[in-house]
Amino acid sequence: MKKSGAEIFVESLKQEGVDVLFGIPGGVVLKLFDVLHQQKDVEVILTRHEQGAAHMAEGYAKATGRAGVCLVTSGPGMTNIVTGLADAYMDSVPMVAFTGQVSTSLIGNDAFQEADNVGISRPCTKHNVLVKDVNDLARTIKEAFYIANTGRPGPVLVDIPKDITTDKAEFKYPDKVSLRGYNPTYEGNKYQIKQAAEEIMKAKKPVIYVGGGALFSDAADEILEMAELTQIPVTMTLMGLGSFPGTHPLSMGMLGMHGSYWSNMAMHHADLLIAVGARFDDRVTGKLADFSPVARVVHIDIDPTSIKKNVHAHIPIVGDVRTVLKQLNIILRSLDGNVNERKQQLKPWHNQIEEWKKAHPFKYQQDDKAIKPQYVIEKLFEMTHNEGIVATDVGQHQMWAAQYFKGKKPRTFITSGGLGTMGFGFPAALGAQRAYPDELVMCITSEGSFQMNLQELATAVIYKLPVKIVMLNNGHHGMVRQWQDLFYEGRYASSVLGKIPDFLKLGEAYGIPGWRAEKPADVESVIREGLKYKGPAIMDFQIYPFENCYPMIPAGGAQHEMVLEDPPDLKTKGGGSKKMEADDEGVLPA
Amino acid sequence: MEHIISILVENKFGVLARVAGLFSARGYNIESLSVAPTLDPETSMITIVTIGDDKIVEQIIKQLNKVVEVLKVTDLTETSHLDRETALIKINTNAKPEHRDEAIRICDIFRAKIVDSSPTTYTIEITGDVEKVEALINLLKPLGIKELIRTGRIAISREVAKVASRPQAVKA
Ligand SMILES: Cc1cc2nc3c(=O)[nH]c(=O)nc-3n(C[C@H](O)[C@H](O)[C@H](O)COP(=O)(O)OP(=O)(O)OC[C@H]3O[C@@H](n4cnc5c(N)ncnc54)[C@H](O)[C@@H]3O)c2cc1C
Ligand SMILES: Cc1ncc(C[n+]2csc(CCOP(=O)(O)OP(=O)(O)O)c2C)c(N)n1
Numbered sequence: 001m002k003k004s005g006a007e008i009f010v011e012s013l014k015q016e017g018v019d020v021l022f023g024i025p026g027g028v029v030l031k032l033f034d035v036l037h038q039q040k041d042v043e044v045i046l047t048r049h050e051q052g053a054a055h056m057a058e059g060y061a062k063a064t065g066r067a068g069v070c071l072v073t074s075g076p077g078m079t080n081i082v083t084g085l086a087d088a089y090m091d092s093v094p095m096v097a098f099t100g101q102v103s104t105s106l107i108g109n110d111a112f113q114e115a116d117n118v119g120i121s122r123p124c125t126k127h128n129v130l131v132k133d134v135n136d137l138a139r140t141i142k143e144a145f146y147i148a149n150t151g152r153p154g155p156v157l158v159d160i161p162k163d164i165t166t167d168k169a170e171f172k173y174p175d176k177v178s179l180r181g182y183n184p185t186y187e188g189n190k191y192q193i194k195q196a197a198e199e200i201m202k203a204k205k206p207v208i209y210v211g212g213g214a215l216f217s218d219a220a221d222e223i224l225e226m227a228e229l230t231q232i233p234v235t236m237t238l239m240g241l242g243s244f245p246g247t248h249p250l251s252m253g254m255l256g257m258h259g260s261y262w263s264n265m266a267m268h269h270a271d272l273l274i275a276v277g278a279r280f281d282d283r284v285t286g287k288l289a290d291f292s293p294v295a296r297v298v299h300i301d302i303d304p305t306s307i308k309k310n311v312h313a314h315i316p317i318v319g320d321v322r323t324v325l326k327q328l329n330i331i332l333r334s335l336d337g338n339v340n341e342r343k344q345q346l347k348p349w350h351n352q353i354e355e356w357k358k359a360h361p362f363k364y365q366q367d368d369k370a371i372k373p374q375y376v377i378e379k380l381f382e383m384t385h386n387e388g389i390v391a392t393d394v395g396q397h398q399m400w401a402a403q404y405f406k407g408k409k410p411r412t413f414i415t416s417g418g419l420g421t422m423g424f425g426f427p428a429a430l431g432a433q434r435a436y437p438d439e440l441v442m443c444i445t446s447e448g449s450f451q452m453n454l455q456e457l458a459t460a461v462i463y464k465l466p467v468k469i470v471m472l473n474n475g476h477h478g479m480v481r482q483w484q485d486l487f488y489e490g491r492y493a494s495s496v497l498g499k500i501p502d503f504l505k506l507g508e509a510y511g512i513p514g515w516r517a518e519k520p521a522d523v524e525s526v527i528r529e530g531l532k533y534k535g536p537a538i539m540d541f542q543i544y545p546f547e548n549c550y551p552m553i554p555a556g557g558a559q560h561e562m563v564l565e566d567p568p569d570l571k572t573k574g575g576g577s578k579k580m581e582a583d584d585e586g587v588l589p590a
Numbered sequence: 591m592e593h594i595i596s597i598l599v600e601n602k603f604g605v606l607a608r609v610a611g612l613f614s615a616r617g618y619n620i621e622s623l624s625v626a627p628t629l630d631p632e633t634s635m636i637t638i639v640t641i642g643d644d645k646i647v648e649q650i651i652k653q654l655n656k657v658v659e660v661l662k663v664t665d666l667t668e669t670s671h672l673d674r675e676t677a678l679i680k681i682n683t684n685a686k687p688e689h690r691d692e693a694i695r696i697c698d699i700f701r702a703k704i705v706d707s708s709p710t711t712y713t714i715e716i717t718g719d720v721e722k723v724e725a726l727i728n729l730l731k732p733l734g735i736k737e738l739i740r741t742g743r744i745a746i747s748r749e750v751a752k753v754a755s756r757p758q759a760v761k762a
Contacts, residue, residue: 118604119607122604122607122608122611123611123615126658127658128604129604130603130604147658179658180600180661181599181600181657181658181659181660181661182658303656304652304655305649305652305653305656309649
C-alpha cells in the first residue's frame with residue numbers, strides 16, 4: 001500500500017530509532033506534524049524558538065552520541081536554525097534538520113515563506129538535500145542519518161517541499177546506503193601507527209593532546225590505557241573535556257587560551273605531541289610561529305582536512321581515534337611491559353610539570369564580601385560529587401566551568417567551542433536532559449547568554465525537564481568587559497547589561513523557583529536548595545562583576561607567554577573607578 | 591601559483607554550487623570552469639583553474655574530497671598533463687581591405703579555422719593551450735576584435751593518473 005510523504009517521513013524516523021524531535025510547525029510542514037501527532041514512538045517537543053530546537057537537538061546529540069533531530073517550517077523557521085546548524089558544523093555535532101519548503105511548483109517564485117534553504121545552509125552543513133520526488137524520501141533520510149553520524153559527524157539538512165509530504169509512494173526503508181563519494185577511513189595505516197609507537201617510547205617530554213574527536217569515537221578507555229601504559233601526561237581541549245578523568249594524576253586539564261599554565265608550558269616544551277581527534281585551533285595554539293617549537297607531531301584524525309591545516313604533522317594518521325588507539329595500544333603493550341620503568345624514565349618530565357603547576361595553579365581570592373565565580377563552580381563541583389551533566393553558555397563563566405569543573409566522564413561537558421554561540425547552553429541542557437531524564441543536568445550560564453534563549457523556560461516546565469540553571473550573574477558581557485579592561489583601557493563599550501531582569505521574578509512567571517546568593521556565605525545553601533528541588537530551578541549568584549579569567553594567552557600571544565593575573569595598572573584605567581568603588585565597598589554597582 | 595583541478599562528481603543539482611563555494615568562501619577566484627558529463631552519464635567532470643597559495647589550494651582539495659557527491663579530485667598541475675581550450679573570436683575585417691587576407695594568414699599559422707564569415711567580419715575558432723590561444727588573440731587585436739568567447743580549460747593527464755578514489759587520495 002502506498003504511503004504519503006508525511007507517513008514515510010515518520011516511519012523512516014522510527015526506523016532510525018529516533019525517539020524525540022524538537023521543532024515548531026508552520027504552513028508547509030503541517031502534514032508532517034499531523035502524522036507525528038497521531039503516533040507515540042517519536043515524541044515532539046514544541047520549543048519556543050527554532051534556535052532553541054536546533055540547540056536542543058545538539059545537546060541531545062552531544063549527550064548521547066546519536067544525531068539530534070529538529071523539524072521546522074520554511075522561510076523564517078529555517079533561517080532561525082542557521083545558528084544551530086553553524087554551531088553543529090563547527091563542533092562536529094551529528095544532527096539531522098528537516099525543513100519545510102514551498103511546493104516544488106512554486107520554488108524560485110518568491111512564494112510565501114520561501115527561502116533557499118539548501119543554498120543558505122550549504123556552507124554550514126556537512127551535507128544537504130532538497131527532496132524533489134517522494135520516491136526519494138526514505139532513501140534520503142537514511143543517507144542523512146548515515147552521513148550525520150559517521151566519519152567526522154556533522155549536521156545534515158533535508159529540505160522537504162509541501163507537495164512531497166502529501167504525494168504517495170511505496171514505502172520501503174533501505175537497509176543500507178551506498179554513496180560512491182562518501183567513505184570515511186576508520187582504520188589507521190599500520191606502518192604509521194608502528195612509527196608513532198616507536199616515537200612515543202623514545203620521547204622524553206611527550207604530551208597527549210586530546211580533542212572532541214576522542215569523545216565522538218567513544219575512545220575514553222583507549223586513551224586511559226595509552227596514558228597509563230606510557231605514563232604520558234594528558235591535556236584536553238575545551239571540546240575534549242571528559243575524555244580523560246580530570247582528577248587523574250596524569251591529567252593536566254584544559255590547554256589553550258584559558259587553559260592551565262602547566263599544560264601550555266608542557267605543550268611548549270614538549271618533544272612529542274600526540275594529537276588525538278583535535279584540530280589545532282587558534283585558541284589552542286596561540287601564535288603559530290611559536291607553537292611547540294621542538295615537538296614532533298603525531299596527529300590522529302578521521303578528517304584529512306584537519307591534518308597539516310595549521311600545524312605540520314610528522315606522523316599523520318587518518319582514522320578513527322578509537323580504532324587507531326586500539327591498534328596503537330597493542331603495539332605499546334608489547335613494547336612496554338614495565339610501567340614503573342616508564343615512570344622512572346619520564347620522572348624529570350613529570351617533575352617539571354609539577355613545578356609549573358605549583359608555580360602557577362588556578363587561583364582566586366575569596367573574601368567574605370563579594371562572591372567569586374570560581375568559588376561557585378568549585379562548590380558546585382564539590383557538592384555534586386562530580387555527577388551529572390554540565391552544559392555551558394559562552395563567556396567567562398564557560399571558561400571557569402572548564403577550569404574548575406573537573407568532569408570525569410565523557411559526554412558530560414556540553415559547550416559551544418568553535419562558533420562560541422551565546423544562547424547555546426540552556427536549550428542544549430534541555431536536550432541533554434531529555435536524553436537522560438534521570439540525570440542531574442546543570443546549565444552554567446551568565447545573564448548575557450541566558451537572555452539569548454530564555455524563552456525555553458516554558459519548554460523546561462511543560463516537558464518537565466528539571467535543568468538547574470546556575471547563573472553567574474555579573475551584570476556585564478563579562479568576557480567582552482575583560483578584553484576591554486586589558487586591551488581597550490577599560491572603556492566598557494556596550495558591555496554593561498545591568499541588573500535586569502530580576503531572574504527570580506522571571507522564573508516565578510514560568511512557575512520556576514529560584515534562589516539568590518549575594519554573599520559568599522549564601523553560596524552553599526543556594527546550591528543545596530537548587531539541587532534539592534525536583535523541577536527546573538534558578539540559582540542566581542550575584543558575583544563580583546569585575547573578576548577576570550586567568551590565566552590567559554592574549555590574542556596573538558604565544559602559548560608560553562600566559563598572562564597570569566590582572567596587570568597592576570588595571571585599576572587606574574577607564575572602567576577602573578567603578579571597579580575600585582566595588583572593591584572598597586564590596587558591593588555591586590547598580 | 592596556478593592549479594588545474596579536475597573534479598569527478600555525481601551528476602546532481604547543487605554539486606557545482608558546493609564546489610564553487612569552497613573557492614569563493616576563501617576569496618579565491620575561479621579563473622576558468624568547465625563542466626560536462628563523462629562517459630558515465632551519472633557523473634560529470636568539473637575542471638577548475640585557480641591561482642593561489644599552494645597550502646590553501648591543498649586545503650581546498652581536501653575539502654573538495656569531503657563533499658559527498660565528489661568522487662575523485664586530481665590536481666593536474668602536479669602531474670604531466672595536456673590542457674586545451676577553445677576560443678571563438680569575431681573580428682572586424684572592414685577597417686582596411688588587406689585585413690581579410692591578414693586574418694587568413696594568421697589563422698594559417700595557428701591552424702585556426704574560420705567558421706563563419708560576413709562581408710565585414712570573420713569568426714575564427716581556435717583550440718590549443720592557453721599560450722597558443724592568447725598568442726592568436728594578441729595577433730588579431732590590431733585588426734579589431736568584436737567579440738571573444740572562451741570555453742575555459744579542460745585538461746587530461748598524460749599517463750594513468752596515480753590518484754585512487756578518496757579517501758586514499760590524501761597522502762597520509
Ligand atoms: C570563549 C571561548 C574560549 C575558548 N577557549 C579555549 C581554550 O582556552 N582552550 C581550548 O582548547 N579551546 C577553547 N575554546 C574552544 C575553541 O574555540 C575550539 O572549539 C576548540 O579548541 C576545538 O577543539 P578540538 O581541537 O578538540 O576540535 P573539535 O572541534 O572538537 O574537532 C574534533 C576533531 O576531531 C576529529 N574527529 C571527529 N571524529 C573523529 C573520530 N571518530 N576519530 C578521529 N578524529 C575525529 C575532527 O575531524 C576534528 O578535527 C574556546 C571557545 C570559546 C567560545
Ligand atoms: C551570539 C553571540 N553574540 C556575541 C558574542 C560575543 N561575545 C562573546 S562572550 C560575550 C559576553 C558573554 O556574556 P555573558 O553571557 O554574560 O557571560 P560572562 O562572560 O559574563 O560570563 C559576547 C558578547 C557571542 N559569542 N555570541
